[in-house]
Amino acid sequence: MPVSHITSTYHAPECEGDVLRVRDLFFTYPDGHDALHGVSLKLCGGDKAALVGPNGAGKSTLMLHLNGILHGRGEIEIGGRKLTRENLPEIRSMVGLVFQNPDDQLFSPTVFEDVAFGPLHMGLTEADVRARVASALEAVRMTAYKDRLSHHLSVGEKKRIAIATVLSMNPSLLILDEPSAGLDPRARRSLINLLRELPISMLVSTHDMAMVKELFPRTVVMDEGRIVADALTLDILADEDLLLVHGLEKP
């Protein structure tokens, strides 16, 4: 049965202590391109949600807002704290943003330096930094790679290290942009397993509908700068009209 506006029928469960709350976010690029058009979104602690939609829908723009790289009109709260210029450093340690291309994320010559970058710039002591690096690498099962050179890693390894570079900041929310893009099946599989294991709330932008189906209970659909659907993944995938209109494919 086609349902055209799932948004109206679905309400994210009320919860205490939202990790993320976005209200009426608007953003226009300097060149006049209208990227976000009144986006509202809420994420509870422990939520793992997929963010899907065609290219140019505004997914990446939204993500860049969530840790203050872009500033639009509207309100963003992280862990109950409003995002302002004053508390930007704090917010940035709470929101771990992992970019699509790991070569942009890993800008240091060695794995250690990259994973240590976040904690170092949070002002932690050397001992704390080392401890954070060790536990972040442990979490992505890459402890043995600590002293490796970044350019010697495979794409899959780079993606895991990229995740470690933000885990070392102990974020309460993980934002990932296209984590499974460009991975071979085995690397993709191990990444999916890793995301499943990580005990952190996450919002993951992706075109990989098979991964969405397998991993995320909740799916948010964006198109033309708006959220057009926000529902249980099972319901979204059952709505073939919705998928068709927004250029999505059923896995």
Added chain:
Amino acid sequence: MHYSQIPMHIPDNFLSLMVSIIGWIVTAVTLRFAISKTNKSLGEKQIPLMGVMAAFIFAAQMINFPVLGGTSGHLLGGALAAIVLGPWAGMLVMTAVIAVQALLFQDGGLVVMGANILNMGLITSAVGYGLYRGMYEQSKPLKLAVIGFAAWLSVMTAALLTSLQIWLSGNAELRIILPAMLFVHTFIGIGEALVTVAAVSFIMQTRPDLLGEGSESASASRNWAWVGGAIALAVVLFSPLASADPDGLERVAIDLGFIGIAADAPYQIIPDYTVPFLGETFISTIVAGVIGVIVVAAVMILIGRGLKVKSSKP
């Protein structure tokens, strides 16, 4: 080899110690100035921008194209870097490129690196940017023509400086090295000019907004135009004269004591220092060498102190 093939990276021991030290001092002072300038103009974005741009220049040097016979042309990049990033950032970027070429690939020596940076990084940026800046208000074809000339001249200036340094070190005869270097680089410079013009015109068409990056104030622009013009004039007038009458230049240098200073200065810094059984030259040479090292180290430490960006344990 994949990397630079321009015969301008001086290896170690082809310059005398004194010329090497003078090269380091000039380079260090200029770089210190460049660092404080880019700190102001680019702010916190300067590090990723200059870092990736340094990799860009390095990679761009690998794009070569066949010119004549078996030779191939490719970019040196000083003029291009200065035009797209501004003169000071261009200098820092070229310094990193030359340092990596020397450290990682032994393309150019370590003790003579100061001179190499001066020749291939600092002077090329200054000439390239100065001439370009002088024509900033002009029409596009004229601007491109000047960019081409600036790129060509930047290579010629570097070749001229390189020859003079080797000659002052007493390691080549001017009447041979100067015409030879200038002749070879006339053609290398043409390749530099063509590629630089094509690259800048490509950027003008696709992202003209980027060429304003690192733009200087009006008075600074005028100064740069003067610097570019002055160096250009000096090179254009000096090269033919020196090539036509190198013996004359040599006589002048000897009369002024330049050659003596360059080749023998380590012995003259402390002329009265003698130790009976070891002899005068030995000890004074060692001490002079040590003094040279201390001078270089002191300059480097001064630079380190003067920096805003400091390495520190949090």
Added chain:
Amino acid sequence: MHFDAFDRYHEKESFVHRLDPRVKAVITILFILSNALLPDGAWIALLFAWMFLLAANVLSSLGIFYTLKNSLIALPFALIAVTVLFSTPGKPVYSFFVFSSHFVVSDAAIVRFVSILIRSWLSVQMAILLVAVTRFPDLIHALEHLRVPVILTTIIAFLYRYLFVLVDEVYRLIRAREARSASLHGHRAGGGIFWRARVTGSMTGQLFLRSYERSDRVYNAMISRGYAGHLYTLNPHEMKPGDYFTLAFSIALIFILQLIGRL
């Protein structure tokens, strides 16, 4: 794709590999300076300098002639030193005329020429050894410790990191160019020099734009991890007694080498 041609480091378990990178950098510089200070024709001292280099090779477990085999890249520049043969005064050994110019080769000139070649050749080998036994990121740390401005070492670190990424892009661009510039039999491929320069220039411009955009994304990745204009670095290296001893011992050897050169 990996460009291992850019990796000069040779993974080995050896005494020299374990030395603090600062010690290795300083010894290398001192060795090169020492070569520059040796007088022309100090054959015995040069021989000892070579033995010092061979010993360093052996202690690095790279094989005694490792640097020798990799040192030919510096030779082309030696052509420039050929002119020394005609410019050093001394007892004439050989003379000839070219275009009415009189060239005289003296005994002192030959001594000087050969000395320059040997010195520069030994120096280049030491520099080769330095990067073969020191990982480049460690070398960058050594420069930091030795008070090279942080902004320069950081640019160098970025250059090293993105060199590999951008070189991959260059090869993609070059392959794309080659795929499109097929030549018919008997016809000259790909236009004149201006056309070729134009293609090269466009590729360079394209590479510039991609690099520029990448620097934007890298900047985003940096600020999203707390960067705000100040760079903080850890000091991963500590000088151990063995490092101090090796440094002192090497300096002493180089000093003795200078003594021998003057006797």
